[in-house]
Amino acid sequence: MKTIAILGSTGSIGTQTLEVARANGDIRVAALAAGKNIALLEQQVREFRPKLACVQEEKDAAMLRGALADMDVRVVSGMEGLLETAVLPETEILVTAIVGMIGIRPTIEAMKAGKDIALANKETLVTAGHLIMPLAQQCGVRILPVDSEHSAIFQSLNGESKKEISRILLTASGGPFRGKTRADMAGVQVEDALKHPNWSMGRKITIDSATMVNKGLEVMEAKWLFGVTYDQVEVVVQPQSVIHSMVEFQDGAVMAQLGTPDMKLPIQYALYYPQRRFLSGERLDFAKLGRITFEAPDTENFRGLSLAYEAGRAGGNRPAVFNAANERAVSLFLDRKIGFLEITDIIQEALESVPFQDSPGVEQILEAEAAAYELIGNRWR
Numbered sequence: 446m447k448t449i450a451i452l453g454s455t456g457s458i459g460t461q462t463l464e465v466a467r468a469n470g471d472i473r474v475a476a477l478a479a480g481k482n483i484a485l486l487e488q489q490v491r492e493f494r495p496k497l498a499c500v501q502e503e504k505d506a507a508m509l510r511g512a513l514a515d516m517d518v519r520v521v522s523g524m525e526g527l528l529e530t531a532v533l534p535e536t537e538i539l540v541t542a543i544v545g546m547i548g549i550r551p552t553i554e555a556m557k558a559g560k561d562i563a564l565a566n567k568e569t570l571v572t573a574g575h576l577i578m579p580l581a582q583q584c585g586v587r588i589l590p591v592d593s594e595h596s597a598i599f600q601s602l603n604g605e606s607k608k609e610i611s612r613i614l615l616t617a618s619g620g621p622f623r624g625k626t627r628a629d630m631a632g633v634q635v636e637d638a639l640k641h642p643n644w645s646m647g648r649k650i651t652i653d654s655a656t657m658v659n660k661g662l663e664v665m666e667a668k669w670l671f672g673v674t675y676d677q678v679e680v681v682v683q684p685q686s687v688i689h690s691m692v693e694f695q696d697g698a699v700m701a702q703l704g705t706p707d708m709k710l711p712i713q714y715a716l717y718y719p720q721r722r723f724l725s726g727e728r729l730d731f732a733k734l735g736r737i738t739f740e741a742p743d744t745e746n747f748r749g750l751s752l753a754y755e756a757g758r759a760g761g762n763r764p765a766v767f768n769a770a771n772e773r774a775v776s777l778f779l780d781r782k783i784g785f786l787e788i789t790d791i792i793q794e795a796l797e798s799v800p801f802q803d804s805p806g807v808e809q810i811l812e813a814e815a816a817a818y819e820l821i822g823n824r825w826r
Contacts, residue, residue, distance in 0.1 A: 450474070451476070451478065477530075572764050574764075595670055598702075601701060616691070660742070687729065770794075
């Protein structure tokens, strides 16, 4: 029996993690944390009977306490609640499926408490990888990637030495606008950007896929997870989303992980690593598939990827500024306050305007986030 806690239980990764727990029957859910989807969280608590439930706002916590008065569960809120969820003594693995830099502090405290991390909160490594990876080693805990691409790399490295990596080939679907020019994308609407051709994901990450910002964030994450340089991480567009990523070694051999586009596979692999369990679902039919194609990424029309490489190579607080500016720009786009192409324009402006700081601690990372938010807020109120 494994005992887990989930930060972000009502989101796409969180709900699929609970599907994995439901299907296997030997995962105990000790704690659930969500944002504002109180109705779904109540359903999850009633089914999985955690010891602790956390929500973002205290007013929602009070409402949830009333709704769950007949159950033996404690309801907490805010950052204090997230931290309590992260360090719950009986938890072995913390699934960090929460969105944003709010995931940094709970992840750090969980590692200090000896918890392994099933990492779906990419912002933690993107903005604080220089803090997280040494701390994981110091605390003797494992960071088990949940992103499909990073899980594929992790699986491809099984039994291999990271020192022998030549390149990481990070695959991308190309999103809904693959092959389009900036002129083609000038009138893109929210509904168009949310139509991902292969994956079912949350709204924010789906927009990030459309701009290729998500792939840029994954490049930064891969740099820290696998101890490589940015020059060793190459993005390859693979439109069928069958090859989830590859590793090329010094002798020229390439290892790849293939499968149908189903996030439950990397989630389950992280929870049971190094064991593999049966997972129901569609299997690859290579005869039906026919072919797998590859393209170079279009960094001229999809500037999010090239800006990510620039921010990553600059280091310091640049990745935090990149991430924060993107979060706010995507929110503005989803609220129909800016156009699709303005997302990357806003990111570039923030990178040029927020002062640089080298080797930031957690507080400085959060200050960079606040500075980017303020810059954008002053312009788009």
